[in-house]
Amino acid sequence: MAATAKSENEARRGKMMDFSLTPVQRELQARTRQFIAEQVMPMERDPRQTAHGPTEDLRTDLVDKARAAGLLTPHASTQAGGLGLSHRDKAIVFEEAGYSPLGPVAMNIHAPDEGNIHLMELVATPEQKARWLHPLILGHTRSCFCMTEPAPGAGADPSMLQTTAVRDGDHFVITGRKWFITGATGATFAIIMARMEDGTATMFLADMNQAGVEIERQMEALDTCFTGGHAVVRFDGLRVPESDVLGKLGEGFRYAQLRLAPARLTHCMRWLGAARRAHDIAASYARQRLAFGRTLVEHEGVGFMLADNEMDMHTARLTIWHCAWVLDQGEKGRDESSLAKVYCSEALWRVVDRSVQVLGGSGVTDETIVARIFRDMRAFRIYDGPSEVHRWSMAKRIARG
Known part of the structure; x- marks a missing residue:
């Protein structure tokens, strides 16, 4: 045996x-x-x-x-x-x-459309798919995912959810405030996470252009790569019919994990491409730029940084592929996605940071796209849970044995 x-x-x-x-x-x-x-x-x-x-x-x-x-x-x-x-x-x-x-x-x-499409394909009703999902897949609309809240609400700890959904006949009345909501400005609809009267959480679908939804302001951020940026959104007595509940009542936290495990991994995939772009630009520059009688890459201080870049990217790619394999087997992959998120976000940040260093003045200006990648990349260590929360989650599993 x-x-x-x-x-x-x-x-x-x-x-x-x-x-x-x-x-x-x-x-x-x-x-x-x-x-x-x-x-x-x-x-x-x-x-x-x-x-x-x-x-x-x-x-x-x-x-x-x-x-x-x-x-x-x-x-x-x-x-x-x-x-x-x-x-x-x-x-x-x-x-x-x-x-x-x-x-x-x-x-x-x-993000967030990629993760929303994945989740809605799994749990949305045929009517919800026809109304919201199909136009999203066709690229005709955008969406947002409303979970994160200002203190004392939900952030890295989703159990602190403050937004409420109170039943009123065949509707639910949603009240609360969300922030760091990517893509909210210009989004056609939202997936809203709210706390029920029994303490469980539920996801709701809602059009953004209706009474009870207000985009309070745009938030200024380091990154500039997401259409619609990031916004503060208020729900003030938003009425949502029971037919627009996404999935089952009380299953919001479970659906959040269903969405976030693959979403963390796809972040890693996309940012690996960005890191590779930064490295390619830095390596090309180092092969041409002369200093002290030699090209930059011939100086060990620069050559070793580029070698470290290749090792970090290679290991990140293997990590992504391992986690993808686990998910393709139908396994949950929660620990693997946390592992991939932490390792890739930190390794790829090192790649971009070294690339800026190799480029010198060109790396901190818009003479190349590397400065933009640098600004966009920094938030990756926070998106979908900061590295510290994922480490803590893995540590708790280790403690259980």
């Missing part, structure tokens, strides 16, 4: 170590890379980019290009119009898309 279990574990580990790409994956990788290089990167200096992300007009133009290339919303199921990508397929495509800050926007795989 023990020998059988051992052989099964060995076989599983053997499968996990097979990171070679299939011919189909190679073709998809090449097609995505070409699309980003030829259609998206030339638009990176488009004046329709603002401190709060690309304008809706720019987003629409980018989405049209991805639609024409057959690369729009590739993570959605084939029945819904996507390519039905596995998590391993997404690891390839999302990395290539992340090579440009506009790539995820163009391909409709940016």
Whole structure:
């Protein structure tokens, strides 16, 4: 019996170590890379980019290009119009898309829409899918995910949720305040997390252009890559019919984990592409720039930084692939997604930081895109839970034995 279990574990580990790409994956990788290089990167200096992300007009133009290339919303199921990508397929495509800050926007795989699409495909009713999900998949609309609140509300600790939902006949009345809500400005609808009278949490779907919804203000942030930026949103007596409950009453916290585990991983995939872009620019500069009679890369201080970049990116990619494999097996992968989120966010930050250092003055100005990647990347260590919370979660599991 023990020998059988051992052989099964060995076989599983053997499968996990097979990171070679299939011919189909190679073709998809090449097609995505070409699309980003030829259609998206030339638009990176488009004046329709603002401190709060690309304008809706720019987003629409980018989405049209991805639609024409057959690369729009590739993570959605084939029945819904996507390519039905596995998590391993997404690891390839999302990395290539992340090579440009506009790539995820163009391909409709940016946060929060990417995670909302994943969740709604799993738990939304057919009527909810027709009303909200299908236009989102087609790139005609945007959405937001309203969970984080100002103190003393929910942040890294979702159990502190303050927004309430009180039943009133066949409606629920939602009252509360959310902040750091990515994409809220210009979003067509929201997924709202609220606390029920019995202390459980429920998710609700609601149009943003109705009474009871107010965007109080835009928040100034380091990053500029998300359409709509980040906003403070108030719900004041918002009436939501019971038919617009997302999934089952009282299951909000469970659905949040259902959404966040793959969403953490797709963040890693996209930011790996951005880190690779920063490294490529820094490496090219180091091969050409002369100092003290030699190119920069010939100086060990610079050459070693670029070598460390390659090691960090390689290990991050293996970490992503391992976690993707776990999710593709139908396992929950909560610990793995936490591991990937912590390691990748910190490793890829090191890559971008070193790239800035190698570039010197060019790295801290907009002479290259690296400064922009640097600003956008810093928040990655906080999105979907800061590194410290994930470490704490893993430590609690270790303590249980």
